[in-house]
Amino acid sequence: MTESITIAKPDDFHLHLRQDIMLLNVIQHCRNWGRVLVMPNLSPNPVLNGPDAMLYKAEILEALNAHGFYCEPLMTIQLTENTTPEMIFEAKRLGVIAAKAYPKAQTTNSDNGISDYHSMDLHYALNAMQECGMVLCLHGETPKPGVFCLDREKEFLEIVEDYAELYPNLKIVLEHITTEAAVDLVNALPENVAATITLHHLLLTLDDVVGNTIQPHYFCKPIAKREGDRQALLVAAMQGWNNKFFFGSDSAPHEKKNKECASGCAGIYTAPVALPLLAEVFETYAVPPMKDLLEAFVSKNGRDFYELPPNEGTITLVKEPWTVPYNTYDYVVPFYVGKEISWRIQ
Amino acid sequence: MTESITIAKPDDFHLHLRQDIMLLNVIQHCRNWGRVLVMPNLSPNPVLNGPDAMLYKAEILEALNAHGFYCEPLMTIQLTENTTPEMIFEAKRLGVIAAKAYPKAQTTNSDNGISDYHSMDLHYALNAMQECGMVLCLHGETPKPGVFCLDREKEFLEIVEDYAELYPNLKIVLEHITTEAAVDLVNALPENVAATITLHHLLLTLDDVVGNTIQPHYFCKPIAKREGDRQALLVAAMQGWNNKFFFGSDSAPHEKKNKECASGCAGIYTAPVALPLLAEVFETYAVPPMKDLLEAFVSKNGRDFYELPPNEGTITLVKEPWTVPYNTYDYVVPFYVGKEISWRIQ
Numbered sequence: 001m002t003e004s005i006t007i008a009k010p011d012d013f014h015l016h017l018r019q020d021i022m023l024l025n026v027i028q029h030c031r032n033w034g035r036v037l038v039m040p041n042l043s044p045n046p047v048l049n050g051p052d053a054m055l056y057k058a059e060i061l062e063a064l065n066a067h068g069f070y071c072e073p074l075m076t077i078q079l080t081e082n083t084t085p086e087m088i089f090e091a092k093r094l095g096v097i098a099a100k101a102y103p104k105a106q107t108t109n110s111d112n113g114i115s116d117y118h119s120m121d122l123h124y125a126l127n128a129m130q131e132c133g134m135v136l137c138l139h140g141e142t143p144k145p146g147v148f149c150l151d152r153e154k155e156f157l158e159i160v161e162d163y164a165e166l167y168p169n170l171k172i173v174l175e176h177i178t179t180e181a182a183v184d185l186v187n188a189l190p191e192n193v194a195a196t197i198t199l200h201h202l203l204l205t206l207d208d209v210v211g212n213t214i215q216p217h218y219f220c221k222p223i224a225k226r227e228g229d230r231q232a233l234l235v236a237a238m239q240g241w242n243n244k245f246f247f248g249s250d251s252a253p254h255e256k257k258n259k260e261c262a263s264g265c266a267g268i269y270t271a272p273v274a275l276p277l278l279a280e281v282f283e284t285y286a287v288p289p290m291k292d293l294l295e296a297f298v299s300k301n302g303r304d305f306y307e308l309p310p311n312e313g314t315i316t317l318v319k320e321p322w323t324v325p326y327n328t329y330d331y332v333v334p335f336y337v338g339k340e341i342s343w344r345i346q
Numbered sequence: 347m348t349e350s351i352t353i354a355k356p357d358d359f360h361l362h363l364r365q366d367i368m369l370l371n372v373i374q375h376c377r378n379w380g381r382v383l384v385m386p387n388l389s390p391n392p393v394l395n396g397p398d399a400m401l402y403k404a405e406i407l408e409a410l411n412a413h414g415f416y417c418e419p420l421m422t423i424q425l426t427e428n429t430t431p432e433m434i435f436e437a438k439r440l441g442v443i444a445a446k447a448y449p450k451a452q453t454t455n456s457d458n459g460i461s462d463y464h465s466m467d468l469h470y471a472l473n474a475m476q477e478c479g480m481v482l483c484l485h486g487e488t489p490k491p492g493v494f495c496l497d498r499e500k501e502f503l504e505i506v507e508d509y510a511e512l513y514p515n516l517k518i519v520l521e522h523i524t525t526e527a528a529v530d531l532v533n534a535l536p537e538n539v540a541a542t543i544t545l546h547h548l549l550l551t552l553d554d555v556v557g558n559t560i561q562p563h564y565f566c567k568p569i570a571k572r573e574g575d576r577q578a579l580l581v582a583a584m585q586g587w588n589n590k591f592f593f594g595s596d597s598a599p600h601e602k603k604n605k606e607c608a609s610g611c612a613g614i615y616t617a618p619v620a621l622p623l624l625a626e627v628f629e630t631y632a633v634p635p636m637k638d639l640l641e642a643f644v645s646k647n648g649r650d651f652y653e654l655p656p657n658e659g660t661i662t663l664v665k666e667p668w669t670v671p672y673n674t675y676d677y678v679v680p681f682y683v684g685k686e687i688s689w690r691i692q
Contacts, residue, residue, distance in 0.1 A: 148557075149552060206494070206495060210555060210556060214610040260607050262605075
């Protein structure tokens with residue numbers, strides 16, 4: 001009999017959906033998620049306020065409708081040094097649940113990002129978020145120019161510590177963590193600080209990016225680090241019911257021509273394989289039975305941190321190998337293309 | 347009046363020329379060198395013995411002839427665990443001046459490389475080299491699988507130390523060094539140990555490869571390291587007349603389609619820009635006047651270490667900016683394409 005597990009319908013707390021044709025293409029992979037937290041760094045027009053977010057939400061709902069299924073888009077705005085308390089309050093009223101802060105010019109579409117995390121304007125906005133209960137999502141790399149790529153997350157951690165102390169009632173998510181140091185800090189800080197972990201950072205180190213050949217489809221920000229860091233992330237992700245660590249895919253589609261070129265974009269497109277490959281990772285590394293640990297990571301911890309109700313329904317994964325196809329994803333190359341994954345969605 | 351410098355005709359002590367059409371294409375950039383040390387890792391048939399080397403030399407001379415100029419190819423063979431003392435002596439008789447040792451499967455065309463640097467067979471071959479005065483060129487990365495990419499050179503250094511002690515009369519060149527640790531070791535070891543330094547390792551760190559976008563044309567083995575390492579290489583290269591450190595470009599042409607793809611080859615094609623860009627680097631970083639320091643690095647230190655006579659003639663560089671063209675190098679993308687270089691060959 002085929003092995004299978006059934007878990008509460010999961011959520012993805014960090015997802016890039018883009019717009020237009022790309023949105024229509026990639027949204028098909030939201031089918032298995034109850035909710036997805038949608039990132040605001042659109043180009044050329046990022047989502048900067050509540051009305052922007054509502055417009056984007058409508059576009060997403062239309063795309064879902066075109067595919068004939070529903071998944072709840074949780075909307076975010078981008079926090080910049082121009083975000084006012086009024087913008088925060090208005091966005092909150094319109095249903096925006098989080099604001100995402102990017103360090104200036106450190107990742108995709110972040111030229112309007114933050115250079116001074118301690119500016120007064122930002123302080124007012126963060127106070128407003130704390131007051132109205134909006135979550136702060138941090139891309140955790142220092143905005144200082146010239147810091148070595150492997151040190152940028154570590155150098156950012158002092159900002160997380162400062163914020164945790166300055167805003168004790170602000171919920172803070174350190175996104176897509178990649179280092180043992182980040183795991184340790186999130187564990188050490190109070191309950192209001194949590195972290196998302198991606199699928200690809202559970203699988204990759206820098207050696208997969210440039211250790212043998214150079215692999216643009218394994219290149220993302222923050223870049224994958226050492227094996228010791230990966231091990232720390234595996235331990236953090238497999239703790240069970242602990243709302244400090246939960247899944248955010250950071251799935252980020254880029255056209256193949258913008259990856260396989262002289263100067264390739266950062267971002268890994270994991271959405272097409274996320275749940276099956278997570279099941280494989282948990283089967284490989286988690287203390288068995290893996291079902292409860294996987295369910296905590298993808299279906300419970302994030303929802304608890306965000307104070308959201310359980311999703312209705314379940315999803316079943318069966319142990320049946322399949323090969324990630326090259327040709328059905330059009331012009332975006334998915335993670336693990338051509339490789340076999342031992343679990344699939346039923 | 348335009349600034350200019352005239353130096354003794356230089357040598358490149360580490361060059362990949364390939365074969366066939368690629369050889370015919372890339373050899374044009376040997377015009378400014380008196381001698382080039384030609385690497386033996388051809389695919390599918392590496393240069394493993396003296397007769398192989400003579401055959402390859404004839405092919406190179408024919409290509410030079412087709413372009414109508416002369417540059418002396420200094421021939422090498424690849425040292426493997428199957429190289430016998432007889433093969434060493436025969437190669438030496440035929441004029442081969444060095445043997446290159448690659449760690450197994452760590453770089454381009456190295457599947458036949460060495461996994462055990464202390465095997466008895468290798469010991470006999472190294473003794474033969476010591477006896478007949480053949481230089482040993484080492485690709486300095488550990489053959490141990492699973493070592494983190496940034497640690498592979500450092501882990502190899504103990505082999506260099508062992509060899510320096512075991513074979514005190516063997517001339518050893520640690521090729522294309524990338525770390526402060528390697529500079530320190532070469533400085534600390536006796537006169538029989540030297541190192542080559544490439545142009546690209548004087549300019550790049552890992553941040554140029556994956557710090558912003560992912561850049562396959564800046565990807566090589568050993569991969570560029572931290573800024574502190576780059577600074578140590580600059581100091582080593584700019585010491586003046588000291589035959590411990592000299593120029594070896596490691597210029598390694600790969601077709602564009604094998605670089606800008608899902609799994610890109612290691613190797614940077616610096617030959618088209620090497621001398622002008624070296625002049626720019628020395629002007630930027632060397633204690634002025636840079637002429638003597640540049641001349642020591644490219645025209646004297648290597649020749650002294652290899653005990654070769656001075657080249658006849660000189661070469662003059664003038665300070666006149668030019669932009670590295672995209673379209674004249676066919677299907678191989680040169681280093682610094684599209685960028686301006688402030689010096690040119692007269």
